[in-house]
Amino acid sequence: MPSMLIRRSAMPGFNLAMGITVTMLSVIVILPIMALLMRGLVWGPAEIWATVSSERVRGALFLSFRLSVLAALFNLVFGVMLAWILVRYRFPGKRLIDAAVDLPFALPTAVAGIALTTLYAPNGLFGGIAADMGLRIAYTQAGIFVALVFVGLPFVTRTVQPVIAEIEHEVEEASASLGASRLTTLRRVILPMLMPAALTGFALALARSVGEYGSVIFIAGNIPNRTEIAPLLIVIRLEEFNYNAAAAIGIAMLLISFLMLFAINLIQIWSRRRIGYV
Amino acid sequence: MKLAKNILYMALPLAMAAVPSLASAQSLLNVSYDPTREFYREYNAAFEAHWKAEGHGPVRLESSHGGSGSQARAVIDGLDAQVVTLALAGDIDAIANATDKIPADWQSRLPHGSAPYTSTIVFLVREGNPKGIRDWGDLVQDGVEVITPNPKTSGAARWSYLAAWAWAERNGQDPAGFVGNLYKHVPVLDSGARGSTTTFTQRGIGDVLLAWENEAWLALDELGDDQFDIVVPSMSILAEPSVALVEGNADDEAQHALAAEYLQYLYSPEAQALAMKNYYRAWDASAADPEDVARLPALDLVTIADFGGWAKAQPEHFGDGGTFDQIYTAR
Missing domain, CATH: 3.40.190.10 (Periplasmic binding protein-like II)
Incomplete structure (x- = not known):
């Protein structure tokens, strides 16, 4: 029976491929995470809790996760919209915009951070307009949000695009011929089909935002309890040679991220059960 | 194989x-x-x-x-x-x-x-010194924004912090209170001195930059002395x-x-x-x-020895739970 656990595929080379996969995964992903957890284990859970529950660390963690969720939600809505436009409509410059969606992947985050700061600082192009209205974007939480939206933008669009391309016009026409209004078609037919892919994109964008450091430190004010993100606090702890506290914050972020991604997966499973695979 | x-x-x-x-x-x-x-x-x-x-x-x-x-x-x-x-x-x-x-x-x-x-720590202000900043005490006036890096990561910030501390001590103020108040006027904490200089000069944030003396002069050289002025406070620290x-x-x-x-x-x-x-x-x-x-005027300078050396000053002020940490926890 045990041999039945692994279903034989027509493709050869399973053992080799599996070996390489496990080795690479261990070296690149599992080992560093184990090292982090070991560091925390050696230090002791009580100390970790004491570090993580201090006001400043709690503030940084809350800020990081709250803004990441907000940025990912923003990207969820506008990413789906962007994907829809790119797949369903023809307009001049479409390929250019399609290519531009990937730019946040390619651009070094520090470059993005500095460029965004230049634009949104009070003497910058957009920051100046905001300043006239009495608003400050760069060096506030709004600035962090802008940076996180930027780095997370491609994820939703790129995961949803192929799904939209698969949806045939006939489905919408059938819905309409059965008397559904356009809104009902969107709500009951289109969106459920997009849900799983959009959620995957949302999870990816969220994960990316939580870990983002390079672009945010330029546009955030880095003031403790106000504009200090958790990854920056980790770096600050390292620079104080406080490796244990840095590991503690890292473990806290790991756990929260894991729980959040787990929850998103549950929602995905639930939505697949409800509407079936697309 | x-x-x-x-x-x-x-x-x-x-x-x-x-x-x-x-x-x-x-x-x-x-x-x-x-x-x-x-x-x-x-x-x-x-x-x-x-x-x-x-x-x-x-x-x-x-x-x-x-x-x-x-x-x-x-x-x-x-x-x-x-x-x-x-x-x-x-x-x-x-x-x-x-x-x-x-x-x-x-x-x-x-x-x-x-x-x-x-070197030492001086103030870099905007041309004509519109907020009238002459000395350490002026930094905590209402509406003054001070740019200085994070003392946890920056050397310049630690020297500035101690210079402000020494000024308060010498002028009969509670040093912890004065420095705490000073940091309430800081809108951006960069991780290094150069980052702060950029924030102040390029992004136009803040009224005064607490800067290395050499960095302040450099800013005048690079960006033109018609944009910024150097203000030398009544006392500073020998960095x-x-x-x-x-x-x-x-x-x-x-x-x-x-x-x-x-x-x-x-x-x-x-x-x-x-x-x-x-x-x-x-x-x-x-x-x-x-x-x-x-170019470098004689100046009344305290030294790190007045703080008992770095071996004492570092943990006392910048270590975990030190005076700097207390600024951002006690609110």
């Missing part, structure tokens, strides 16, 4: 990257702090000429710059620097404590406590950036000798003149341009 072969192929690039480059020229990496970029660029050229004139072969001198604390951490984590020239002795102490690459008595191995040049040889990172005798001479030459009249040209307060003015010397 196939698997072993595959792993071998995968490991090959890694192994190749690990083999040190077998360049023939001797090399030296100087890990320094933020505002010394311009000085060490010139010094490296001068030292290279000096080294060749002494009959040695070609050298490849490299400098790395960043927040002093981050740079120290990079060396602790294994950055292969033969020489460290950091913003304060405390950061070199940290390397000496965390690794055995620097001997504990490093500070007594070179003249002037291993500080070949010194002693320190240098040390990282013995544990010298590959061989030859590199050790190169590193030792690199540091020793900093005390030569030529190098001291170069430091003054770059707005540092050096010790030996014999070869310096009198104009460069005259």
